[in-house]
Amino acid sequence: MTRERISKMQEKVNLIFSECDSMELLEQALKVEPQQILKMLLTSSLRGRGGAGFLTSLKWKFASEADGNRKFVVANADEGEPGTFKDREILDKVPCKVLAGMAICAHTIGAREGYIYLRGEYNYMKKSLQQKLDEFNDKIKNMLDFTISIKSGSGAYVCGEETALIESMEGKRGEPRNKPPYPVTEGYLGFPTVVNNVETLVYVAMIMKHGAAHFASLGTEKSKGAKVFSVSGDTPIPGIYELEMGMNLAEFVELFGDGDTKAVQVGGASGFCVPRRKFAETIIGFEGIPTGGSMMLFNSSRSMYNVLHNYLEFFCEESCGQCTPCRVGCQQLRNGIEAVKQRKLPPSHLDVLSKMTRTMKIASKCGLGQSVPNSFNSIVTSFKEEIIY
Amino acid sequence: MSISLSVKTAIEESGNSRENLMSVLQIIRSDLGTLSPAILTEVADQMGLSRADVYGTATFYSFLETTPVGKYSIRICRSISCDMKNKNAVREALENHLFIKKGETTKDGMFTLTETNCLGHCHEGPVMLVNDEIHTELTPDSAVKIIEEIRIREGVDE
Ligand SMILES: Cc1cc2nc3c(=O)[nH]c(=O)nc-3n(C[C@H](O)[C@H](O)[C@H](O)COP(=O)(O)O)c2cc1C
Numbered sequence A: 001m002t003r004e005r006i007s008k009m010q011e012k013v014n015l016i017f018s019e020c021d022s023m024e025l026l027e028q029a030l031k032v033e034p035q036q037i038l039k040m041l042l043t044s045s046l047r048g049r050g051g052a053g054f055l056t057s058l059k060w061k062f063a064s065e066a067d068g069n070r071k072f073v074v075a076n077a078d079e080g081e082p083g084t085f086k087d088r089e090i091l092d093k094v095p096c097k098v099l100a101g102m103a104i105c106a107h108t109i110g111a112r113e114g115y116i117y118l119r120g121e122y123n124y125m126k127k128s129l130q131q132k133l134d135e136f137n138d139k140i141k142n143m144l145d146f147t148i149s150i151k152s153g154s155g156a157y158v159c160g161e162e163t164a165l166i167e168s169m170e171g172k173r174g175e176p177r178n179k180p181p182y183p184v185t186e187g188y189l190g191f192p193t194v195v196n197n198v199e200t201l202v203y204v205a206m207i208m209k210h211g212a213a214h215f216a217s218l219g220t221e222k223s224k225g226a227k228v229f230s231v232s233g234d235t236p237i238p239g240i241y242e243l244e245m246g247m248n249l250a251e252f253v254e255l256f257g258d259g260d261t262k263a264v265q266v267g268g269a270s271g272f273c274v275p276r277r278k279f280a281e282t283i284i285g286f287e288g289i290p291t292g293g294s295m296m297l298f299n300s301s302r303s304m305y306n307v308l309h310n311y312l313e314f315f316c317e318e319s320c321g322q323c324t325p326c327r328v329g330c331q332q333l334r335n336g337i338e339a340v341k342q343r344k345l346p347p348s349h350l351d352v353l354s355k356m357t358r359t360m361k362i363a364s365k366c367g368l369g370q371s372v373p374n375s376f377n378s379i380v381t382s383f384k385e386e387i388i389y
Numbered sequence B: 001m002s003i004s005l006s007v008k009t010a011i012e013e014s015g016n017s018r019e020n021l022m023s024v025l026q027i028i029r030s031d032l033g034t035l036s037p038a039i040l041t042e043v044a045d046q047m048g049l050s051r052a053d054v055y056g057t058a059t060f061y062s063f064l065e066t067t068p069v070g071k072y073s074i075r076i077c078r079s080i081s082c083d084m085k086n087k088n089a090v091r092e093a094l095e096n097h098l099f100i101k102k103g104e105t106t107k108d109g110m111f112t113l114t115e116t117n118c119l120g121h122c123h124e125g126p127v128m129l130v131n132d133e134i135h136t137e138l139t140p141d142s143a144v145k146i147i148e149e150i151r152i153r154e155g156v157d158e
C-alpha cells in the first residue's frame, strides 16, 4: 500500500533518473541563448540542492557577468554529509545528465574547463566515470569548446564547502576561505567559478528539456520542484527517492517510518532533529527545514544521546581547526555532554553549552562550525532527559 | 620502485604545478602505501615547494597517511546509520580476527583497521572500504570472510 503510494509520488516527478538522450538534450540546449537560459532558471526557481539553497539562476548570472580569461564549472561530488548518498547514485546511474548540466553551465557563463570533485571515498567509481567523461568530451567537441576532468578528494568532509573544495582542487589543505569574494568572481586559481551540487546540475538539464514551468509546477510556492532524498535509519524501506518538495514530516514518516518513529534528523549531522510532536507542523523545504536530502529516522529504541554524541564526534574530527569557535566549540560540546552524562557536571551545564553555540553560530568562519548548533540545540531541547540520564 | 623514481613518475602523470600536489600525493600513496617523511621531502624538492607546505597538505587529509599503514586499509563506516546497524559488532569481529584494535596495523603489515566518517551507503549498512573497494550489508561473519579471502589471495600471489 505505502510502497504503491511512494511509487506514484515518484512517478509524478521522475526527472533525475528518467531515461533521456543527453546528447540530444544538450544539442537543443546549446541553441538557447545564455540570457534565455538564465531567464528559464529564474522562472523555474531552482535553488541549489547541495544544502545552502542558493538560487542557481543568480549564481550563474554572477559568473557570466564576471571578468576572467578563464572560467570554471565544478560539480561538487564530495557528498560527505552523514546520511546522504544520492549524488553517488546519480553519478552512477545518469552520469551523462550531470555532464550535460555542466556543459549547459559552461555555455551560459562562458567556461571552457570543468571539473568533477569526487570524494576519495568514491574512488571505486572513478574509472567508469572517467570513461564516460572521455566519451562525452569527445562527442561534444564539435558543439562546444569545453572539457571536463576529475579531481579526487582524500577523505575530508569540509572539502564539500565550496571554498574549501577550491583550495583542495588547488592542491592545498581544504581550509575554507573568507567570503566574499565568492567563487563566482574569484574561485579556482582566482578565476570565476560556479560550484554546483551534482543534483542541481541534473535539474538544470531537465529544466532545459521539460521547461521551467513544468519544474515550477511541482512542490510548493516557496520550495518549487523536486528533490532526491536519501532515507536511512529505522525504516523498512531505506533508499533513494525523488519526491516533490514541501512535504510535511508527518506525511513523510507515515510513508517511511516503522510505526515507532520518535524523531527524524533532517539534513544530516549539520541539520535539525525533529521530535514526533512536531512532525505535523514541519515542512521539508525552504519554508521549513531545508535539506541536502539526508533523512534519518530514529525509533523509540534509540538513545538520542548516542545520536548527538556521534554527530559531535564527527564534527570534532572534521573541523578544519582554522577558527577557534568551531575547533574548541565542537570539543567542548562533546566533552560537555559526556561530563553531564557521567554526572561530573550538573544538567545546567547544558545551558552553558547552548549559550556557547550562539558564539559558534556567529563567529565560525564557514558553514561547518555555523551549523553544529543545529543538531546540538534541536536534540538537547527535545530530548533533554535522554542527554542527562 | 625507488622513492625518487616513484615521485618522478607521479609528477609526470599529474603535472608539475602547485594545483597537482594532491594528485601527486594520491598516486604515491597508492603506489608506495604511505607518505613517509622521506617521500614528502622528495616531493617537495622535485616540485619546488617547501617541505612544510607538502607535509601540511598531506596531513590534512585522512586518506593521505604519513605514518606506516598496512597493504590493505580497512575503513569501517562509523556514522550513525551504520552505527544503528551494529557496525560495532563488525569492528569487534575484525579486531578479534586480526588480533589488533582499531587504529592498529597487523604485525605482518597486511591490514590496518580504522573507522571513518560516512561512506555514502547509509541504506545498506554496515559498510566498509577495503582500499578502494566498498563492501555493504556486512555481518561479523561476512566481514571476516572478506578479509580471509584477501589473505588467501595474498598467500597465492607470493
Ligand atoms: C561543511 C560543508 C560541507 C558541504 N558539503 C557539500 C557537499 O558534499 N556537496 C555539495 O554539493 N555541497 C556541499 N556543501 C555546500 C557547498 O558549500 C555549496 O553551497 C554547494 O556545493 C553549492 O551547490 P548548489 O548551489 O548546487 O547547492 C557543503 C557546505 C558546508 C559548509
Ligand code: SF4
Pocket: A158, A175, A176, A318, A319, A320, A321, A322, A323, A324, A326, A327, A364, A365, A366, A367, A368, A369, A370
Ligand atoms: S568553521 Fe570549522 S571547518 Fe569552518 S573554517 Fe572554521 S574551523 Fe574550519
